[in-house]
Amino acid sequence: MALRIGVLADDFTGATDIAGFLVSAGMTTVQFTSPEGLPEQLDDRVDAAVISMKTRSIAPGDAVAQSLQALNALRAHGAEQIIFKYCSTFDSTGEGNIGPVTDALLDAMGETFTVLAPALPVNGRTVYQGHLFVHDQPLDESGMRDHPVTPMTDSSLVRLIQAQAQGSAVVIPYATVQAGPEAVQQALQDARSSGARYAVPDTLDMRHLETLGAALTDMPLITGGSGIGYGLARAVTQTRAVTQTRAVTQTRETGQDAGASRSADADWTFTSGPAVVLSGSSSQMTNAQVRDYRGRAAALPLEISSVLADAEGYCTEVVSWVMEQQSADTPAPLVYATASPEEVRAAQREHGAQELSAAIEKFFARLARALREHGTRRFIVAGGETSGAVTQGLGVRGFEVGPQIAPGVPWTRTLPGEHPQPAGEETLDLALKSGNFGEEDFFAAAQQLVSQQPSTQEGRA
Numbered sequence: 001m002a003l004r005i006g007v008l009a010d011d012f013t014g015a016t017d018i019a020g021f022l023v024s025a026g027m028t029t030v031q032f033t034s035p036e037g038l039p040e041q042l043d044d045r046v047d048a049a050v051i052s053m054k055t056r057s058i059a060p061g062d063a064v065a066q067s068l069q070a071l072n073a074l075r076a077h078g079a080e081q082i083i084f085k086y087c088s089t090f091d092s093t094g095e096g097n098i099g100p101v102t103d104a105l106l107d108a109m110g111e112t113f114t115v116l117a118p119a120l121p122v123n124g125r126t127v128y129q130g131h132l133f134v135h136d137q138p139l140d141e142s143g144m145r146d147h148p149v150t151p152m153t154d155s156s157l158v159r160l161i162q163a164q165a166q167g168s169a170v171v172i173p174y175a176t177v178q179a180g181p182e183a184v185q186q187a188l189q190d191a192r193s194s195g196a197r198y199a200v201p202d203t204l205d206m207r208h209l210e211t212l213g214a215a216l217t218d219m220p221l222i223t224g225g226s227g228i229g230y231g232l233a234r235a236v237t238q239t240r241a242v243t244q245t246r247a248v249t250q251t252r253e254t255g256q257d258a259g260a261s262r263s264a265d266a267d268w269t270f271t272s273g274p275a276v277v278l279s280g281s282s283s284q285m286t287n288a289q290v291r292d293y294r295g296r297a298a299a300l301p302l303e304i305s306s307v308l309a310d311a312e313g314y315c316t317e318v319v320s321w322v323m324e325q326q327s328a329d330t331p332a333p334l335v336y337a338t339a340s341p342e343e344v345r346a347a348q349r350e351h352g353a354q355e356l357s358a359a360i361e362k363f364f365a366r367l368a369r370a371l372r373e374h375g376t377r378r379f380i381v382a383g384g385e386t387s388g389a390v391t392q393g394l395g396v397r398g399f400e401v402g403p404q405i406a407p408g409v410p411w412t413r414t415l416p417g418e419h420p421q422p423a424g425e426e427t428l429d430l431a432l433k434s435g436n437f438g439e440e441d442f443f444a445a446a447q448q449l450v451s452q453q454p455s456t457q458e459g460r461a
Contacts, residue, residue, distance in 0.1 A: 034397065399415065
């Protein structure tokens with residue numbers, strides 16, 4: 001069976017973000033960490049496949065090449081619609097990578113028009129008059145202004161995309177979105193006819209996402225955040241529900257088996273074993289989450305000088321510390337590089353921004369791999385780049401997507417046989433959190449959800 005939706009995401013937490021929303025809307029979803037990770041055949045029950053990449057902050061040409069590879073892999077599985085997923089805060093620079101990747105995808109698909117829909121109102125990301133807001137602040141006045149890699153200094157999505165892409169953009173205003181799917185479809189048709197290449201729909205609440213999803217069910221390429229994935233999935237599953245209702249009626253009349261409906265994350269089982277929290281994000285929310293969790297659990301700040309001077313030896317020390325703290329009776333220990341904007345800028349001046357970021361990512365990858373080898377089975381990770389490094393360090397190629405801890409952050413479980421495993425280890429549980437997502441008690445909430453669900457010593461086969 002062909003995929004209904006194929007998603008290529010520009011970072012790892014973004015991939016689990018949209019995968020979680022697809023699951024919450026009723027779609028059975030699997031996630032892979034590279035185009036090569038997709039098997040030749042997917043289970044017929046799979047509605048959506050998500051490919052997570054690390055293309056947000058790399059050279060635009062490399063981002064385009066990797067994105068086209070992911071597009072080809074999804075289309076090879078017959079994906080009916082493609083979503084290019086980027087962050088709800090439109091993380092990018094004047095050179096890209098959202099614009100160049102969008103243009104390349106449009107060209108490869110033979111299309112000339114798409115939407116830019118980063119909004120996720122449940123997490124405070126809204127669009128009004130084409131401007132992106134983080135809660136009540138314009139994007140350029142929010143904490144994203146101080147992002148160490150992609151500082152956002154403009155809130156206008158029209159200006160942002162036109163600075164890095166090949167065409168013009170128009171706004172689909174609030175009144176049109178409020179009027180419903182047919183009004184949005186007409187506005188999109190008018191925008192396309194006027195020669196625009198991109199449309200930016202105002203989006204102020206989750207109902208607007210459902211309106212947009214219903215209006216976009218026939219658009220081959222959609223770009224945006226996880227919210228538009230939710231809106232599209234809702235439209236698809238609601239149509240499916242009508243079809244199933246008709247099939248049930250037919251079953252009652254003819255006696256034929258129409259099949260049973262299912263929950264996308266039904267019967268979820270967690271893997272038993274020690275856990276760890278790894279935090280590399282320095283966002284405002286992750287700083288608050290680290291402060292909260294330090295009062296609940298053992299916490300170790302990384303010594304940057306040791307990471308740079310002797311990563312291998314220092315990793316051994318940190319592994320020993322983590323193992324000493326791990327206990328069934330205490331919360332998972334925290335290892336963090338999270339710091340304030342002032343501390344981050346000072347460290348970047350001393351060591352170089354790119355060099356420092358690469359060293360920390362590489363260290364977290366090394367640390368996660370060593371902890372897995374010593375029996376850690378559950379990883380809670382904060383930060384998109386950190387999550388990508390940890391996932392690659394663990395050698396994970398694919399996930400099943402389960403219950404949400406917070407909007408945009410689900411628990412995931414590695415597919416059996418999809419990563420190098422010590423003897424007897426079947427799966428790992430991972431929660432990969434974008435820096436700005438979750439409430440202040442997120443790390444504790446993630447573990448509380450585990451304690452409320454069944455688990456197995458052997459892992460789920």
